[in-house]
Amino acid sequence: MDLTFSAAEEAFRADLRSWLAGSVPAAWREPGFWAGVPDGEGFELRREWERRKFDAGFAGIDWPTEYGGRGGTPGMKAIYDEELALARAPGTVNPLGLAFLAPTIMAIGTDEQKREIIRPLLRCDVIWCQGFSEPDAGSDLAALRTSGVADGDDIVVNGQKVWTTNAGHGDRIFTMVRTEPGSQRHRGLSMLLLDMHQDGVEVRPLRQMSGATEFGEVFFTDARVPARECLGGLGNGWSTAMLLLSFERGASGISQYTAFRKSYDEIVRAARALGRDTDPVLRQELGRRMVELECLRYHAMHVLTQVERGADLGAESSMTKLQWSETYQDLFETFDDLLGADAAVSTPVAGLDISALQSEGFWTRSVTIWGGSSQVQRNIVAERVLGLPR
Amino acid sequence: MFFALTDEQRALGETVRAFLSGRFDLTAVRAVFEDTAGDGHPLELWKSVGEQGWLAVCVPEEFDGLGLGLLDAQVVARELGAGAVPGPWLPTVLAGEAVRLAGSDAQRAELLPRLADGDLVATVALRGAGGAWDASGVAVTARPAPGTVTGIAAGSNGFGSEGAGGSDEPSGSGVFGGSGGLVGELSGTASPVEYLGVANLVVVAAIEPGPAGAAPGAGEVGLYLLDPGAAGVAVRPLVGPDGTTRLATLELAGARARRLPGSSAAALADLIRRGALLTAADQAGVAREALTRTVHYDRERIQFGRPVGSFQALKHQLADLHVAVTMAEHAVMYAAHALDAGLDDLELAVAVAKAKASQAARDATAAMIQYHGGIGYTWEHEAHLFYKRARRMYGAFGDPPAHLERVAALTVDSLT
Numbered sequence: 084m085d086l087t088f089s090a091a092e093e094a095f096r097a098d099l100r101s102w103l104a105g106s107v108p109a110a111w112r113e114p115g116f117w118a119g120v121p122d123g124e125g126f127e128l129r130r131e132w133e134r135r136k137f138d139a140g141f142a143g144i145d146w147p148t149e150y151g152g153r154g155g156t157p158g159m160k161a162i163y164d165e166e167l168a169l170a171r172a173p174g175t176v177n178p179l180g181l182a183f184l185a186p187t188i189m190a191i192g193t194d195e196q197k198r199e200i201i202r203p204l205l206r207c208d209v210i211w212c213q214g215f216s217e218p219d220a221g222s223d224l225a226a227l228r229t230s231g232v233a234d235g236d237d238i239v240v241n242g243q244k245v246w247t248t249n250a251g252h253g254d255r256i257f258t259m260v261r262t263e264p265g266s267q268r269h270r271g272l273s274m275l276l277l278d279m280h281q282d283g284v285e286v287r288p289l290r291q292m293s294g295a296t297e298f299g300e301v302f303f304t305d306a307r308v309p310a311r312e313c314l315g316g317l318g319n320g321w322s323t324a325m326l327l328l329s330f331e332r333g334a335s336g337i338s339q340y341t342a343f344r345k346s347y348d349e350i351v352r353a354a355r356a357l358g359r360d361t362d363p364v365l366r367q368e369l370g371r372r373m374v375e376l377e378c379l380r381y382h383a384m385h386v387l388t389q390v391e392r393g394a395d396l397g398a399e400s401s402m403t404k405l406q407w408s409e410t411y412q413d414l415f416e417t418f419d420d421l422l423g424a425d426a427a428v429s430t431p432v433a434g435l436d437i438s439a440l441q442s443e444g445f446w447t448r449s450v451t452i453w454g455g456s457s458q459v460q461r462n463i464v465a466e467r468v469l470g471l472p473r
Numbered sequence: 474m475f476f477a478l479t480d481e482q483r484a485l486g487e488t489v490r491a492f493l494s495g496r497f498d499l500t501a502v503r504a505v506f507e508d509t510a511g512d513g514h515p516l517e518l519w520k521s522v523g524e525q526g527w528l529a530v531c532v533p534e535e536f537d538g539l540g541l542g543l544l545d546a547q548v549v550a551r552e553l554g555a556g557a558v559p560g561p562w563l564p565t566v567l568a569g570e571a572v573r574l575a576g577s578d579a580q581r582a583e584l585l586p587r588l589a590d591g592d593l594v595a596t597v598a599l600r601g602a603g604g605a606w607d608a609s610g611v612a613v614t615a616r617p618a619p620g621t622v623t624g625i626a627a628g629s630n631g632f633g634s635e636g637a638g639g640s641d642e643p644s645g646s647g648v649f650g651g652s653g654g655l656v657g658e659l660s661g662t663a664s665p666v667e668y669l670g671v672a673n674l675v676v677v678a679a680i681e682p683g684p685a686g687a688a689p690g691a692g693e694v695g696l697y698l699l700d701p702g703a704a705g706v707a708v709r710p711l712v713g714p715d716g717t718t719r720l721a722t723l724e725l726a727g728a729r730a731r732r733l734p735g736s737s738a739a740a741l742a743d744l745i746r747r748g749a750l751l752t753a754a755d756q757a758g759v760a761r762e763a764l765t766r767t768v769h770y771d772r773e774r775i776q777f778g779r780p781v782g783s784f785q786a787l788k789h790q791l792a793d794l795h796v797a798v799t800m801a802e803h804a805v806m807y808a809a810h811a812l813d814a815g816l817d818d819l820e821l822a823v824a825v826a827k828a829k830a831s832q833a834a835r836d837a838t839a840a841m842i843q844y845h846g847g848i849g850y851t852w853e854h855e856a857h858l859f860y861k862r863a864r865r866m867y868g869a870f871g872d873p874p875a876h877l878e879r880v881a882a883l884t885v886d887s888l889t
Contacts, residue, residue, distance in 0.1 A: 084810040367881070369884070370828070382800060384474060462789075464796065469795055
């Protein structure tokens with residue numbers, strides 16, 4: 084065991100930390116700050132900040148320099164994620180593009196796609212949405228019906244996507260479309276890279292139970308996309324999608340621990356303000372949550388080790404998703420437990436503003452659904468890790 | 474970053490596993506389990522364990538050991554758990570840790586080589602029945618033995634510090650620890666103590682009198698090397714459901730034992746942490762084995778015309794167990810490393826590991842019974858061997874509620 088980072092990695096941490104100290108305004112670090120900023124305004128603030136971060140050389144940490152990345156190690160990427168969480172830096176405005184699209188393009192994109200897509204994506208000049216889920220194709224992605232029909236050099240797209248993160252801010256969407264009429268299930272699908280700024284694309288915001296509108300519905304009515312703007316080749320959409328989803332790495336687990344640990348500490352402060360921190364039953368609950376949080380931290384180090392060795396995480400990433408999402412959600416059940424009857428109000432309790440924790444608690448209801456629900460993840464673990472029959 | 478076992482550590486685990494499957498499989502385990510009148514200590518197995526060096530893992534090379542650490546020891550412990558193996562490996566290794574960490578040079582030189590090769594069977598007696606796993610749970614008291622000059626003269630509480638001079642304890646008294654150590658007279662009880670019936674050496678925790686005029690209970694904690702054959706020692710065998718060990722109560726009435734000079738309340742806490750870690754490792758092995766056996770069975774068992782393992786009611790439970798057992802394995806590895814490297818969060822790490830592994834082992838072995846159906850509830854099936862071992866270890870060196878309270882104390886009370 085060696086749980087240290089290399090000297091180069093620690094030097095990178097020091098540089099980044101120093102840059103973050105000077106670039107993240109104190110007000111942004113207050114819990115609940117972003118909840119108080121109007122959605123569009125907050126998005127532009129974050130986008131501008133992210134551009135400055137790119138210009139300072141702190142973007143695409145483990146991407147090749149030819150695409151505007153830093154050419155760093157997986158360890159540096161883990162440090163980057165952790166330091167941003169520690170600094171309470173704003174979350175990226177281009178999460179789907181950064182996490183999924185860019186690595187997929189680097190792996191199987193055409194030279195033209197690599198050249199034209201990756202750098203603007205990294206600089207947040209182009210915001211990418213993901214168009215996978217449909218009203219009748221959620222966990223069962225292969226049931227999707229959005230159609231694409233060739234018309235000259237273009238493909239004409241009709242249908243509807245839903246739960247599209249950043250739909251209201253998106254410039255382009257990588258979307259799964261059935262391009263072979265009459266095809267079934269996994270066959271005849273293509274991943275198209277479609278411009279959202281056209282008449283055939285309509286976006287309607289969806290309000291979440293937390294009150295925010297981070298995602299929406301996207302309607303395609305004779306929307307057009309050039310056939311060459313297809314990732315992985317026409318008809319190969321399913322394997323492209325599987326490759327893309329495999330980039331959901333657990334390497335960010337250390338930063339998740341950091342972020343969730345901050346939430347844990349906030350919850351402990353709330354318990355203290357309410358005089359509940361000495362309650363033996365609640366202490367057992369808090370202890371249980373911390374056990375799972377610590378396990379997440381150890382697991383994240385295990386995953387990072389695998390990534391550094393170039394191992395294919397495969398179905399193991401389902402275990403990572405289960406551990407972090409269930410732990411995060413359970414943490415806020417403990418928060419509800421300690422609030423007791425005070426959970427009924429959103430106004431300050433015992434001099435403590437709990438509204439930020441309350442909306443974070445609502446948010447945690449979503450984390451066991453998106454990115455593959457816990458039920459789907461358990462099927463994957465059972466079938467592909469344990470080898471239980473379908 | 475390297476959070477993983479090395480090739481050597483993995484090879485050690487594979488060696489233990491291969492040895493057990495060839496030389497001490499569940500049929501052999503069952504024979505010991507069912508021989509309730511026996512001492513639970515198969516000598517051929519012990520001899521092999523000693524020859525293979527599995528008792529020598531934590532012993533420094535200068536004392537004929539392998540000079541490795543708890544990260545390596547937990548590899549062995551996991552395999553012994555996976556095999557539900559009987560025998561005093563864990564208490565002997567733990568007694569060795571007490572000698573290594575708190576013993577004098579003379580005590581180390583005398584005892585560690587004999588512990589490393591299996592010549593001595595040792596155990597630890599650290600708490601009284603019903604007590605907590607810390608100094609407050611110790612139900613043995615020590616006082617300076619009359620006639621040991623240094624014992625009386627050395628310090629304000631009568632014990633003084635190491636190196637205060639030679640003892641006049643007559644040779645051949647059966648007291649371990651060579652010359653130069655202080656001798657105490659121990660009275661009280663400790664229970665349950667593993668493999669007391671076959672041990673040649675017992676590390677006993679005892680409360681020592683505080684300085685003159687101090688409040689009751691202000692005394693130090695001493696760790697003593699006891700010969701269970703000494704005068705004033707009684708061993709009362711206990712009956713328990715887990716036949717993969719043997720338990721007894723240790724009763725002491727003025728028994729003479731030599732003190733480990735590095736003794737303190739902190740040394741006791743450290744020893745208990747090491748015991749908790751090795752127990753958690755055994756439990757992680759039990760849990761993984763129970764899960765693996767259950768998955769294999771449920772792949773093949775046909776009901777309603779299909780393998781029962783194809784039903785999501787089972788699949789999802791088994792998937793959750795796989796996650797839990799994996800997390801327990803990670804937690805055990807981290808805690809072992811934290812102890813080896815003296816990391817700042819070692820106390821938290823051990824509490825996390827013991828709480829998680831205890832729960833995972835109980836859940837996985839309970840699931841093993843449930844997901845085998847009726848056959849899993851029979852005496853003939855192996856499920857109860859694992860289940861009973863997991864249940865016994867659940868409370869050893871602190872149960873999950875105690876460790877969760879420790880976690881809360883470390884993360885709630887300390888928050889600024």
